[in-house]
Amino acid sequence: MSKLxxxxxxxxxxxxxxxxxxxxxxxxxxxxxxxxxxQALIPAMSVVGERFKKNEIFxxxxxxxxxxxxxxxxxxxxxxxxxxVKPEFKALxxxxxxxxxxxxxxxxxxxxxxxxxxxVDLGVNVSPAAFVQAIEEHSPHLVGLSALLTTTMPAMRDTxxxxxxxxxxxxKVLIGGAPVTLEFAREIGADGYASDAASAVDAARExxxx
Amino acid sequence: xxxxxxxxxxxxxKYADLxxxxxxxxxxxxxxxxxxxxxxxxIGGGTIYPELNFTLPNMDIKPATLPEVYRHYRQIAEETLxxxxxxxxxxxxxxxxxxxxxxxxxEIGLEVVKxxxxxxxxxxxxxxxxxxxxxxxxxxxxxxxxxxxxxGRYWEAMLELFEKxxxxxxxxxxxxxxxxKELHDDALVNGDLRAVLFSLCVMGVRDxxxxxxxxxxxxxxxxxxxxxxxxxxxxxxxxxxxxxRMIPKVxxxxxxxxxxxxxxxxxxxxxxxxxxxxxxxxxxLKAITGFPMSMEGKTSACAHLSPVxxxxxxxxxxxxxxxxxxxxxxxxxxPVCYMEQLAYDCRLMNQAAKDGPExxxxxxxWMVESDAALDPQALILAPENCISLAQAIVSEDSHxxxxxxxxxxxxxxLRESHQQGRLRIxxxxxxxxxxxxxxxxxxxxxxxxxxxxxxxxxxxxxxxPQDYDLPVPAGAxxxxxxxxxxxxxxxxxxxx
Ligand code: B12
Numbered sequence: 174m175s176k177l178x179x180x181x182x183x184x185x186x187x188x189x190x191x192x193x194x195x196x197x198x199x200x201x202x203x204x205x206x207x208x209x210x211x212q213a214l215i216p217a218m219s220v221v222g223e224r225f226k227k228n229e230i231f232x233x234x235x236x237x238x239x240x241x242x243x244x245x246x247x248x249x250x251x252x253x254x255x256x257x258v259k260p261e262f263k264a265l266x267x268x269x270x271x272x273x274x275x276x277x278x279x280x281x282x283x284x285x286x287x288x289x290x291x292x293v294d295l296g297v298n299v300s301p302a303a304f305v306q307a308i309e310e311h312s313p314h315l316v317g318l319s320a321l322l323t324t325t326m327p328a329m330r331d332t333x334x335x336x337x338x339x340x341x342x343x344x345k346v347l348i349g350g351a352p353v354t355l356e357f358a359r360e361i362g363a364d365g366y367a368s369d370a371a372s373a374v375d376a377a378r379e380x381x382x383x
Numbered sequence: 384x385x386x387x388x389x390x391x392x393x394x395x396x397k398y399a400d401l402x403x404x405x406x407x408x409x410x411x412x413x414x415x416x417x418x419x420x421x422x423x424x425x426i427g428g429g430t431i432y433p434e435l436n437f438t439l440p441n442m443d444i445k446p447a448t449l450p451e452v453y454r455h456y457r458q459i460a461e462e463t464l465x466x467x468x469x470x471x472x473x474x475x476x477x478x479x480x481x482x483x484x485x486x487x488x489x490e491i492g493l494e495v496v497k498x499x500x501x502x503x504x505x506x507x508x509x510x511x512x513x514x515x516x517x518x519x520x521x522x523x524x525x526x527x528x529x530x531x532x533x534x535g536r537y538w539e540a541m542l543e544l545f546e547k548x549x550x551x552x553x554x555x556x557x558x559x560x561x562x563x564k565e566l567h568d569d570a571l572v573n574g575d576l577r578a579v580l581f582s583l584c585v586m587g588v589r590d591x592x593x594x595x596x597x598x599x600x601x602x603x604x605x606x607x608x609x610x611x612x613x614x615x616x617x618x619x620x621x622x623x624x625x626x627x628r629m630i631p632k633v634x635x636x637x638x639x640x641x642x643x644x645x646x647x648x649x650x651x652x653x654x655x656x657x658x659x660x661x662x663x664x665x666x667x668l669k670a671i672t673g674f675p676m677s678m679e680g681k682t683s684a685c686a687h688l689s690p691v692x693x694x695x696x697x698x699x700x701x702x703x704x705x706x707x708x709x710x711x712x713x714x715x716x717x718p719v720c721y722m723e724q725l726a727y728d729c730r731l732m733n734q735a736a737k738d739g740p741e742x743x744x745x746x747x748x749w750m751v752e753s754d755a756a757l758d759p760q761a762l763i764l765a766p767e768n769c770i771s772l773a774q775a776i777v778s779e780d781s782h783x784x785x786x787x788x789x790x791x792x793x794x795x796x797l798r799e800s801h802q803q804g805r806l807r808i809x810x811x812x813x814x815x816x817x818x819x820x821x822x823x824x825x826x827x828x829x830x831x832x833x834x835x836x837x838x839x840x841x842x843x844x845x846x847x848p849q850d851y852d853l854p855v856p857a858g859a860x861x862x863x864x865x866x867x868x869x870x871x872x873x874x875x876x877x878x879x
Contacts, residue, residue, distance in 0.1 A: 232629040233574030323441040
C-alpha cells in the first residue's frame with residue numbers, strides 16, 4: 174500500500190496519531206500537499222460520508238475522522254497557503270436570526286470541511302445584516318443558511334433578500350433544516366436545498382457548477 | 384431556601400429513599416403526593432387527566448400580527464375546552480408553552496396567559512369543567528453566546544413572565560431549562576459520556592439549583608405550584624438524534640437515565656409536580672419524589688416521533704400531546720382533535736383503573752410490553768427499570784456520584800436484557816455498551832477531581848464558569864464578549 178493510501182485509511186479509521194506521523198513522513202519524502210489533500214484526505218472523508226449515509230457508522234465515528242483530517246490540515250495548510258494554493262471553494266454558514274438550532278448546521282459545516290471547502294461558521298441567531306457583512310468580509314462562493322423553526326423561515330427569506338439587495342448576485346445560497354423544502358428554496362430565491370449533511374456536499378458542488 | 388453543600392462544595396442529594404420502591408405501585412394516575420388545583424383537579428389522586436399543549440400555525444409574531452396571535456389562543460381555549468366538556472373529561476390541564484418572542488416580551492406571554500385563564504373560567508361556569516393552566520416560559524438565556532445564566536435581559540424577562548403569570552393565576556409553573564447545554568450538544572454528537580456527565584450532573588445541577596430557587600420563590604409568593612422541569616434539550620435531543628440513526632440508541636438511553644439526576648434538582652428545590660410532559664425521565668423522578676408527572680407518547684407524534692408511544696402512559700398522571708399547531712384538520716382544528724385523542728386515552732385508562740388494580744396492572748403490562756423489547760430507550764423506562772435507576776440515584780450522596788451510578792445501572796440493564804433476549808440491540812450498537820462502561824471506569828473518585836480535569840479540557844468560550852460556580856483554571860484566558868448571535872459551533876474539535 175502506498176503512503177497516501179495509509180493516510181487515507183488512517184483518516185477513515187479516525188487514527189489521529191497515525192495521521193500525525195504519516196503526514197510529516199510524506200512531506201519528508203517529497204509528497205505534494207495538494208496530492209495529499211485531493212488523493213487521500215478528501216476521498217477519505219467522502220468514504221466516511223458514504224458510510225454514514227448508508228447507516229454503517231454513527232456521527233461520533235464520522236467526527237473522529239473529521240478530527241483526523243483536521244490534524245493533517247494543521248500541518249499541510251500553512252504549506253498550501255505559502256504556495257498560494259487556495260481551497261477550491263470558500264463557504265459561509267450560519268443559523269438564521271431567531272433560531273438557535275445548530276446541530277444540523279454544524280454537521281453540514283463538518284462535511285463541507287471534509288470536502289476541502291474553506292468554511293467560516295457564523296454561528297446561530299445570525300441576522301441578515303450579519304450575513305451580508307460576512308459576505309463582504311470573506312467573499313465566499315457559497316452561503317449556507319439553516320432554519321429549524323417554522324417561525325424563523327421568514328428570516329431565511331429576509332436573509333436571501335438582503336444578500337441579493339446588497340448586490341451579491343454571484344454568491345450561491347444553499348438552504349436546509351427540517352421544515353425547509355426545495356419548493357421553499359425556489360420561492361425565496363435561494364439557489365438550492367439539501368435535506369441532510371451527507372447530501373450537502375453534492376448539492377453545494379452542483380449549484381457551484383451551475 | 385439554600386440546599387446544603389459539603390465542605391468540598393459538593394452538592395448533596397436531598398432524597399435518600401424512594402417514595403415508590405415497588406414497581407407494581409409505579410402506575411398511571413396515582414402518586415403518593417398528589418396535587419390539588421383551584422378548580423378541584425386532584426393530579427395523582429387516582430385519575431389521569433389530559434394535558435393539552437398547542438402552538439401557533441406558521442406565522443410571524445410581531446406587533447402587526449398580535450391580534451391574530453391572540454385570536455388563535457382564544458379559539459384554542461374556547462374550542463378545546465368545549466370538546467373536553469362534551470367528552471365529560473374529569474378535568475384537564477392546558478399547557479401554554481410560550482414561543483421565544485412571548486417570553487422575550489413578557490407582555491405578549493402574559494396576554495396569552497390571561498386569554499387562556501379567561502377561557503378556563505368561562506368553561507367552568509358554562510360546563511362546570513375543571514381545568515388548570517400550566518405556564519412554561521422559554522429559557523431564552525442561550526440567545527446570548529456564551530449564555531448569561533444569572534443576569535441580563537433574557538433572565539429578567541423570563542422571571543417577569545413567571546411572576547406575572549403566577550400573579551394572574553397560572554397555577555403550574557414549568558420550564559425546559561437549558562443550563563449545561565452549552566457543552567451537551569457536542570457531547571452527544573461526539574458520543575462522549577464523560578462530557579454528558581459534566582453537562583448534566585455538574586453544570587446542569589448547578590444551574591437548576593439557581594433557577595429553581597427563583598421559580599419556587601415566585602410560586603410561593605403567589606400561592607401557585609412550582610411544577611417541574613425537563614431535560615428536553617438533553618434527553619430528547621439525544622432521542623431524536625438516535626431516531627435518525629445519528630447516535631446509538633443505547634447511548635441515548637444512558638443519557639436519558641443520567642438526565643434524571645439533573646431534572647431531580649427542581650424537586651430538591653421545592654417543586655411539587657406535575658413534572659413537565661416531555662421529560663421522559665419523569666417515571667424515575669416519580670419513584671424518587673412521589674410527585675405526579677405528566678408524560679407524552681403516541682399522542683405527541685404531531686410534534687416529534689418517539690419509541691415509547693404506549694409505554695410512556697404506564698406511569699403518567701397527566702397525558703399530553705407535547706405540541707400541535709392550530710391548523711385545520713378534517714375533524715376539527717388540530718388542538719380539538721388532540722384533546723379528543725387524549726380524552727379517549729385517559730377514559731380507557733381510568734376505566735381500567737376503576738375496574739380494579741388487576742385490570743389496571745394488565746393494561747400497564749400491555750403498554751409496557753408492546754414497546755419495551757423493541758428499543759433500548761423504551762426498555763430503560765419500564766417501571767421496574769425506573770425503580771432500579773431511581774435506586775441507583777438515591778443510593779449516592781452527590782449528584783456526580785449519582786450520575787455515574789445511574790449510567791452504570793442503565794448499561795447493566797441494557798446488557799442483561801440483551802443477553803437474555805428480552806431486548807433487541809442492533810449489532811452496531813452492542814460495542815457501545817463496553818465503550819461507555821470503559822468511560823465510567825475512568826471517571827475520577829471525586830467531583831472536585833472531575834471538575835479540575837474537565838475545566839482543562841472544555842471549551843471555555845462556550846460558557847461562563849462563574850455562572851456555574853465553577854473555578855476558572857489557572858492560566859486560562861476567559862475573555863467573553865457576550866454577543867447576541869455568532870457562536871461558531873465546533874463539532875470537529877471535541878476533546879476525545
Ligand atoms: C434538538 C432540538 C432542540 C434543541 C437544539 C439544540 C441545538 N444546539 O441545536 C433545543 C432544546 C435548544 C431546542 C429549542 C427549541 N426548539 Co427545538 N428541536 C430540536 C429537535 C428535537 C431536533 C433538531 C436536531 O438537532 N435534529 C438533528 C439534526 C442533525 O437534524 P437537522 O437539524 O434537521 O439538520 C439536518 C438537515 O435538516 C440538514 N440541514 C440543517 N441545516 C442545514 C443547512 C444547510 C445549508 C443545508 C444544506 C442542510 C441543512 O442537514 C442536517 C444534517 O443532516 C427538533 C425536532 C425535529 N423534528 O427536528 C425540535 C424542533 C425543531 N424544535 C422546536 C421548538 C418549538 C423549539 C423551541 C421553540 C422550544 C421552546 N418552546 O422553547 C426552542 C427554540 C429555540 C430557538 N430559538 O431556536 C420545534 C419547531 C416547531 C416549529 N413550529 O417550527 C421542533 C420541530 C420540535 C417540535 N416538534 O415541537 N430544540
